[in-house]
Amino acid sequence: MLSKSNIFLRGITDVLPHMLSVVPFGIITGAIGIELGFDPILVYATSLIIFGGASQIIFMQLLSGGASSLVAITSVGVINSRHLLYGAVLSEYLEKLSFIKRLLISYFVVDQGFAESNKFIKKNNTQNNLHYHVLGGGITLWFFWQISTISGIILGSFIPEQLGLKFAIPLTFLAVVVNDLRKLDHIFVMLVSGFVSLILYNAPFKSYIILSPIIALFAAFIMLRIIR
Amino acid sequence: MTWFSIIMSGIVTYLSRMTMIALIDREMLGDKVKEVLNYVPAAVFPAIIFPGVFINDIGQMVEPTDPKIYGAIVALIVGFYSKNVIATILSGLLSYWFIIFFI
Numbered sequence: 001m002l003s004k005s006n007i008f009l010r011g012i013t014d015v016l017p018h019m020l021s022v023v024p025f026g027i028i029t030g031a032i033g034i035e036l037g038f039d040p041i042l043v044y045a046t047s048l049i050i051f052g053g054a055s056q057i058i059f060m061q062l063l064s065g066g067a068s069s070l071v072a073i074t075s076v077g078v079i080n081s082r083h084l085l086y087g088a089v090l091s092e093y094l095e096k097l098s099f100i101k102r103l104l105i106s107y108f109v110v111d112q113g114f115a116e117s118n119k120f121i122k123k124n125n126t127q128n129n130l131h132y133h134v135l136g137g138g139i140t141l142w143f144f145w146q147i148s149t150i151s152g153i154i155l156g157s158f159i160p161e162q163l164g165l166k167f168a169i170p171l172t173f174l175a176v177v178v179n180d181l182r183k184l185d186h187i188f189v190m191l192v193s194g195f196v197s198l199i200l201y202n203a204p205f206k207s208y209i210i211l212s213p214i215i216a217l218f219a220a221f222i223m224l225r226i227i228r
Numbered sequence: 229m230t231w232f233s234i235i236m237s238g239i240v241t242y243l244s245r246m247t248m249i250a251l252i253d254r255e256m257l258g259d260k261v262k263e264v265l266n267y268v269p270a271a272v273f274p275a276i277i278f279p280g281v282f283i284n285d286i287g288q289m290v291e292p293t294d295p296k297i298y299g300a301i302v303a304l305i306v307g308f309y310s311k312n313v314i315a316t317i318l319s320g321l322l323s324y325w326f327i328i329f330f331i
Contacts, residue, residue: 017313020321042230049238059237069233076237080244085268087248088257094249106246111276115269167296167324168317170280171303173273175316178307180270189270194278201279202287212275213268220267221260 004129011136014116017175021168022112022141023148024159028166029057030152036064040153047149051107051142054169055079058206071205078205082213086114093121093130105131108138115176188223192216299324 002010026047033043038060046056055076062072086109094102117134124130159165180186193216200208257265281300284290290297303320310316 017317020314020317038230042234045231045234046237049234050241051238052241055237055241059233063230063233069236072233073236073240077240077244080241082272083241083244084248085265085272087245088252089265089268091249091252091254092262095254099250102250103246106249107242109245109249111273115273118269162328164296164324164328165321167280167299168321170277170296170300171317171320172313173276173280174300174303174320175307175313177269177273177277178304178316179311181304181308186267186270189267190274193271194274197275197278198282198289201283208279209275213271216271216274217264217267220271221264224260224263 002124002127002129004132007127007129007132008136010120011113011117011133011138012140014120014133015112015137015140018112018116018141018172019144021165021172022144024165024168025053026145026148027152027155027159028157029053030149031155031157032057032152033060034153034156036060038064043153044150047146050076050080051110051145052076052080053111053145075205078207079209081210082111083109085213085217086111089118090114090121090134093125094134097131101131105134105138108135108142110138110141112172112176113137113141115173119176185220185223185227189216189220192219295324295327298327 029047030043033046033056034040043060046059050056050059058079059072059076062075063069087106090109094105097105113134116137117130120133121130177186177190180190193212196215197208197212200211203211277300281296282290282294284294299320302323303316306319307313307316
């Protein structure tokens, strides 16, 4: 049986490799906010209050482009609604926690943290205190995100644009799912999600981010019915 | 007005994280739903990966010879065999840089 601090530490070390993409992305996010002409305090507030990578950039771009608050808020809501799916998966392992603890841990549920915790939990599902992995990963990602966006706000975009570091984002998620390419059913679901996202890419409010997963999960549902 | 937008966006985002964890009772989800939830990573992440590789900054499909496609293929192969996150990301980035700077 692993101790709480061991599981917490595993959470930290499991998300650390993702800093290769999180840190440059955070710097770019902070720098874009300043370039768009926002007050540094406001740019940082998006990291602290929204705490959601791509949604922060789109939020600031929309507002600076003259979109209404309603459009900006709706876009953030649509982009971040995928967390509902992460929550649905993790809730099984968090349901024994007190209501207050569940409210606190929710703030730290982010993409890479969910991905790594989900892997860890599947392999160690007989352990107790698995939520310490979610916390260890989530707090680490939170910390690096805050520091890197602050760096971008202060130093500007000191990463040369020619490097194309935005490409690190798809790579970080590729690293998360690549192991599931050993399973045909997962490959099928991934292909549905990927192709649908390309078809729906220009749909309003960046809704492809949530519509593609929903359609892929529906395809998974149909697939499971046919296999049996 | 911007503070209002940031705080509202923060509330909406927090609700998306918190609803399923703190408000919804798992008993309410049927067995079939729970089974489908196994596919959440496979359903969510390709919707971030595919546009990141196949769509350019102005929202159009890239050429079949785009360096990002080769970078992604290298990362895919390295990731599949190494099962290592750092190796996957670095191999993709390095091969991408090799193509855009040297070829």
